[in-house]
Amino acid sequence: MNESSLLLTIAVLGGTGKEGKGLVYRWAKAGYHIHIGSRDANKAQSTANEIMSMLDGDGAVEGLSNLEAAQQADIVVLTVPYAAHRFTLESVKDALKGKVLIDVTVPLVPPKVATVQMPAAGSAAQEAKEILGADAQVCAAFQNISHEHLLDDSEVECDVLVTGTSKEARAETLKLVEAAGLIGWDAGPLENSVVVEGLTSVLIGINKKYGSTHAGIKITGVEK
Ligand SMILES: NC(=O)c1ccc[n+]([C@@H]2O[C@H](COP(=O)([O-])OP(=O)(O)OC[C@H]3O[C@@H](n4cnc5c(N)ncnc54)[C@H](OP(=O)(O)O)[C@@H]3O)[C@@H](O)[C@H]2O)c1
Numbered sequence: 001m002n003e004s005s006l007l008l009t010i011a012v013l014g015g016t017g018k019e020g021k022g023l024v025y026r027w028a029k030a031g032y033h034i035h036i037g038s039r040d041a042n043k044a045q046s047t048a049n050e051i052m053s054m055l056d057g058d059g060a061v062e063g064l065s066n067l068e069a070a071q072q073a074d075i076v077v078l079t080v081p082y083a084a085h086r087f088t089l090e091s092v093k094d095a096l097k098g099k100v101l102i103d104v105t106v107p108l109v110p111p112k113v114a115t116v117q118m119p120a121a122g123s124a125a126q127e128a129k130e131i132l133g134a135d136a137q138v139c140a141a142f143q144n145i146s147h148e149h150l151l152d153d154s155e156v157e158c159d160v161l162v163t164g165t166s167k168e169a170r171a172e173t174l175k176l177v178e179a180a181g182l183i184g185w186d187a188g189p190l191e192n193s194v195v196v197e198g199l200t201s202v203l204i205g206i207n208k209k210y211g212s213t214h215a216g217i218k219i220t221g222v223e224k
Helices: 018-029 041-054 066-071 082-096 124-132 167-179 190-210
Strands: 009-013 033-038 060-065 075-078 100-103 137-140 160-164 184-189
Touching: 009 018, 009 066, 018 033, 018 041, 018 060, 018 167, 033 041, 033 066, 041 060, 060 066, 066 082, 075 082, 075 167, 082 124, 100 124, 100 167, 124 137, 124 190, 137 167, 137 190, 160 167, 160 190, 167 184, 184 190
Parallel strands: 009 033, 009 075, 033 060, 075 100, 100 137, 160 184
Antiparallel strands: 137 160
């Protein structure tokens, strides 16, 4: 990774939760400056303290409100349950102008989380683009990565398919996939996010059926 990438500040909105916290840990360990966003800045700061102690103080992680985190970041990652997706995006919409949003949301509709149920926009990431407007740069990534192994240094046996509104935004996202110690693939335009988000329900179903917590997918037949 080049030095200029590490100057980027990443906001992780909902970074107090399971998936977000794991990504924060991995990016902070890689040297990025991280803003954890929350509805409650104190909760965000206590998660930031937790991650900093896991890193023995060797990192740069701060806790802020979702809006402040988004305002002060170069790139913004969204890790909230689908029920909070629209509300959270609307609350930070202005702060996202000119920035890439990486949407990790899977549009799960409990209780049938092992059944693919896409929103009218096509996928959660396409809905994010509708909410943010025509000029928004949105990528979808990490939907198939279970949080189970993100908070330690285990190898994650699952690749990351990155879809997005432009080649440049996908390339920026792929750098963060690598920085998290994962293998990423450019999986094309944001419209393809329906397949990737949908795969999560398939993996949840496989976990249930075969007694696992972290079923994953791997791209085969291509040299990296
Ligand atoms: N968990 C996984 O293994 C996994 C894997 C792949 C993808 N995902 C996707 O990643 C997203 C986050 O998953 P997660 O398991 O990390 O979720 P989570 O732990 O349940 O929630 C993440 C954070 O979202 C915020 N939040 C929760 N309910 C909210 C509400 N009603 N309104 C506003 N904010 C709310 C909370 O932050 P504050 O209280 O601090 O605001 C919470 O800490 C989901 O869309 C999920 O499908 C998860």
